[in-house]
Amino acid sequence: MSEFLHKDSIGPVVPKDAHLTFENGFLFENGETLPELNIRYETYGSLNADASNVVWICSPLTADAHVAGYYTEQDKHMGWWDSLIGKGKAVDTDRFFVVCSNILGGCKGTTGPASIDPRTGKPYGSKFPKITIGDMVHAQKALADYLGIKRFYAVIGGSMGGFQAMKWAIYYPELIDHLVVIASSPRFSSQALGFEIVARDVITQDPNFNGGDYYDKAIPAIGLANARKLAHITYLSAEGMEKKFKRAADQERHSHATDAYKTPFDMDLPLESYLRYQGAKFVERFDANSYLLIAHATDTFDLETEYGSLENAFKNIKCDVLNINLSSDWLFPPHESRKLTDAFLAAGKHVTSLEYDTAFGHDGFLIEGGKLGHSVARFLNSSFDDNLKPQVQTAFDGARAKTIVEQVIPVNSKVLDLGCGNGELLETLRKHKQVSGVGIEKDEQCILSCLEKGVPVLQKDLNAGLADIQSDSFDVAILNRTFQEVIDQVGLLREILRVAKKAVITFPNFGNWAVRMALCVHGRMPKSKELPYEWYNTPNIHLFTLRDFTRLCEAENLEIEKLAIQNKDNVSKLLTNFGFKNLGAEQVVAVVSRK
Numbered sequence: 001m002s003e004f005l006h007k008d009s010i011g012p013v014v015p016k017d018a019h020l021t022f023e024n025g026f027l028f029e030n031g032e033t034l035p036e037l038n039i040r041y042e043t044y045g046s047l048n049a050d051a052s053n054v055v056w057i058c059s060p061l062t063a064d065a066h067v068a069g070y071y072t073e074q075d076k077h078m079g080w081w082d083s084l085i086g087k088g089k090a091v092d093t094d095r096f097f098v099v100c101s102n103i104l105g106g107c108k109g110t111t112g113p114a115s116i117d118p119r120t121g122k123p124y125g126s127k128f129p130k131i132t133i134g135d136m137v138h139a140q141k142a143l144a145d146y147l148g149i150k151r152f153y154a155v156i157g158g159s160m161g162g163f164q165a166m167k168w169a170i171y172y173p174e175l176i177d178h179l180v181v182i183a184s185s186p187r188f189s190s191q192a193l194g195f196e197i198v199a200r201d202v203i204t205q206d207p208n209f210n211g212g213d214y215y216d217k218a219i220p221a222i223g224l225a226n227a228r229k230l231a232h233i234t235y236l237s238a239e240g241m242e243k244k245f246k247r248a249a250d251q252e253r254h255s256h257a258t259d260a261y262k263t264p265f266d267m268d269l270p271l272e273s274y275l276r277y278q279g280a281k282f283v284e285r286f287d288a289n290s291y292l293l294i295a296h297a298t299d300t301f302d303l304e305t306e307y308g309s310l311e312n313a314f315k316n317i318k319c320d321v322l323n324i325n326l327s328s329d330w331l332f333p334p335h336e337s338r339k340l341t342d343a344f345l346a347a348g349k350h351v352t353s354l355e356y357d358t359a360f361g362h363d364g365f366l367i368e369g370g371k372l373g374h375s376v377a378r379f380l381n382s383s384f385d386d387n388l389k390p391q392v393q394t395a396f397d398g399a400r401a402k403t404i405v406e407q408v409i410p411v412n413s414k415v416l417d418l419g420c421g422n423g424e425l426l427e428t429l430r431k432h433k434q435v436s437g438v439g440i441e442k443d444e445q446c447i448l449s450c451l452e453k454g455v456p457v458l459q460k461d462l463n464a465g466l467a468d469i470q471s472d473s474f475d476v477a478i479l480n481r482t483f484q485e486v487i488d489q490v491g492l493l494r495e496i497l498r499v500a501k502k503a504v505i506t507f508p509n510f511g512n513w514a515v516r517m518a519l520c521v522h523g524r525m526p527k528s529k530e531l532p533y534e535w536y537n538t539p540n541i542h543l544f545t546l547r548d549f550t551r552l553c554e555a556e557n558l559e560i561e562k563l564a565i566q567n568k569d570n571v572s573k574l575l576t577n578f579g580f581k582n583l584g585a586e587q588v589v590a591v592v593s594r595k
Contacts, residue, residue: 009078010086010093013069015042017109018146026139032129035118039143040109041065041101044085045093047149054149055091055380056140057081057100058157058164060366061294062286064108067100068093083369090373091380096153104139105131105294107287114215114287126212131293133160133301137167154178154380158365159332160294163301166340169317176319180376183326183365185336186310186343187302192331195234196299199227203288212289224288225279232278237328237361245271310343320456321351322379324365324372331362341458342468345438352379354447354459378451408504408562408591409433413475416500418462419482422446423455430455437474463487466495474500481587483507485539493556493592502561502593509585511545513575516583547582553592562591 018039020026025033042065047053057067059080068085070078085091085098102110105128113128129135144152155176157165162184169179188196206223208214233241307313321344325337334355344351356371358364365372409415411433417426420439423446429435439457441447450457463486477500479492484507486492496503508531509515518526525535533539544552546565553560566587567573575584 008086008089009082010044010069012071012073013042013044013066013079014071015040015065015109017041018143020142020146022142026142028129029132029134029138030130034111034129037104037111037139037142038109038115039101039104039111039139041099041143042067042069042079043147044068044098045096047097051148051150052153053096054144054152054154055096055098056144056152056155056168057085057091057098058140058155058161058168059100059103060157060159060161061298062282062291063161064106065100065102068098080366081369084373084376090369090377091156092377096380099144099147099149101140101143103294104136105290105297107290110139112287113212113289113293123215125215125289128289128293131297133163133167133297134171136297137164137171140164140168141172150175152176154180156180156182156376157184158182159184159362160298162332163298166303166313169319169321170313173317173319176317178322178380179317179319180322180324180379181340182324182372183329183332183337183362184340185332186304186313186339188299189333189336192234193299195230196295199230200292200295202226202230203292206288209288212292214288219283220288221283224286224291225276225283227291228282228286229275229279232275234331235361235363237330237359239328240359240361241271243359245269245274310339311346314344314347314349317347317349319349320379320454321349322375322451323351323353324375325353325355326360326362326364327355327357328359329362329364338468345458346470346473348436350436350456351438352447352451352456352458354444354457374448375451378448381452409435409476411435414473416440416469416474416477418477418479418496420446420450420455420457421480423450423453423457425478425480426450426455427453462492465491466499469499471498472501476500476502476504478504478506480506481508484510484542484544487541489542490552490556493552493558497558497592497594502591504589504591505549506587506589507544507549508540509546509582509588510543511547511582512572512586513583514569514572514586545582546585546588549588549590553590557595558592559595560590560592562589564589 020037025035026037063080066079067081068079102108105112107114113124117124155165155168162181169176203223206220208218209220303313304310323341325334341353360367413435415435415437417439420441426437440460441457442461447457477496515526565585572584572586
């Protein structure tokens with residue numbers, strides 16, 4: 001039975017303790033000190049000879065160091081991110097040395113308010129210093145020093161762990177190569193903060209709270225349980241809750257139902273049983289003071305306020321970044337998470353962002369670790385290695401890449417590739433022209449291919465526009481064979497030339513003689529190797545010709561700096577050579593700028 005329960009898990013693990021002392025005490029960011037710290041942690045895998053394979057995991061609010069594996073053969077549950085960490089998994093312990101510690105101020109082995117103050121022999125209780133996310137990171141850095149770790153291949157964090165991961169990159173930019181932020185944001189939204197305020201009040205207003213000094217008395221169990229119930233609602237999604245907790249009269253109660261804290265007004269709904277169970281279990285494993293301290297650190301985390309702007313916060317980091325958000329997460333909603341991506345991009349950093357569709361809400365980053373693993377694995381294995389060899393898929397794409405690389409794109413320029421596909425063009429430009437750049441792509445599989453090549457890419461639908469990208473951020477923007485697929489061509493063209501000094505736009509010419517002939521002779525929309533779609537499933541929603549494009553540029557007061565025509569058909573080549581460009585052109589490459 002245990003073999004089945006623990007299938008694919010890294011195996012039995014043993015928690016460890018580091019007892020740290022400091023010459024002048026551990027200094028908190030508010031100026032207070034503690035004479036010593038105990039930090040509980042777990043490690044997986046082995047440190048390599050040059051100590052270059054460390055992956056540091058930052059835990060969420062109420063999690064702990066037990067991120068993978070199991071303690072005994074009887075354990076029914078593995079570490080909270082076991083699906084992500086282990087042999088052959090996204091964070092491969094055959095390759096990486098993985099470390100995760102309990103949070104400073106917590107109650108799972110690291111010094112917190114329930115710990116004994118060596119100066120008094122009593123629990124710290126209400127006298128424990130207010131902590132910040134920065135304090136947590138400084139304590140983790142002290143642990144890293146204790147372990148002899150000098151560099152980090154990656155720092156990874158989800159939710160509040162994402163707060164810590166970003167602080168790691170900000171405080172220690174020279175030490176970190178890769179940063180992974182999952183289901184996080186620059187700060188708590190006002191809605192999320194509102195839930196936190198209520199949770200805080202229900203704990204502190206519990207009659208047993210006693211100002212935080214309750215360790216020799218009854219604990220504030222009712223307040224802590226109710227705070228957990230409230231928090232659990234924010235971890236789910238409306239869709240997921242509706243599916244899981246139907247209100248049907250014959251619906252069975254939750255399998256882990258408990259009558260703890262039941263009231264005369266209960267309706268015996270599955271949701272009530274579930275929340276009561278979660279509240280009761282939380283009281284068994286967590287301390288109210290720790291919850292308040294850690295939640296306060298989360299509530300007060302605000303990078304924009306602290307640094308003046310998000311761009312300032314990230315200006316000195318040197319690592320490559322992967323930012324992942326979850327579609328149904330309303331604790332850290334996607335639009336808040338995307339602010340991080342925009343700021344990383346504005347600060348000139350290599351950033352890839354994508355959004356996973358999930359019905360599990362914020363909990364999706366824990367439940368769907370295998371799904372997240374695809375992107376994390378590609379990111380951790382990627383490399384900006386000049387020896388990468390681009391693969392050219394089609395004759396036109398190959399000619400296009402050669403034309404752009406050799407004739408248009410300046411050396412060391414900054415490039416935005418709109419609709420970048422699998423990233424082969426940016427990979428080629430990086431290799432031959434030493435450009436820095438980022439792609440925009442909406443297809444998840446293409447994004448994974450970009451990650452494998454080490455090409456930064458933002459998951460975005462071009463029809464949503466480029467409003468979140470700063471003006472004049474790029475030297476060149478490339479739009480390859482996508483212009484005819486967007487809804488608002490004029491609006492996108494204006495946006496492209498707002499964010500970039502010039503645009504390279506490639507498109508099929510629907511004025512070509514073969515297209516005209518097919519329509520004239522057969523009376524049907526043409527279908528060919530270059531236009532392989534039926535009229536009813538084509539992505540080409542705006543069909544236009546070379547002449548239409550030039551007139552659009554005239555109307556928008558744009559200059560066509562260069563116009564290149566690419567043909568494979570001999571008739572098309574002949575017509576083009578005789579000056580009938582609109583009739584002969586099959587594919588067009590236009591370099592456009594503002595006059």
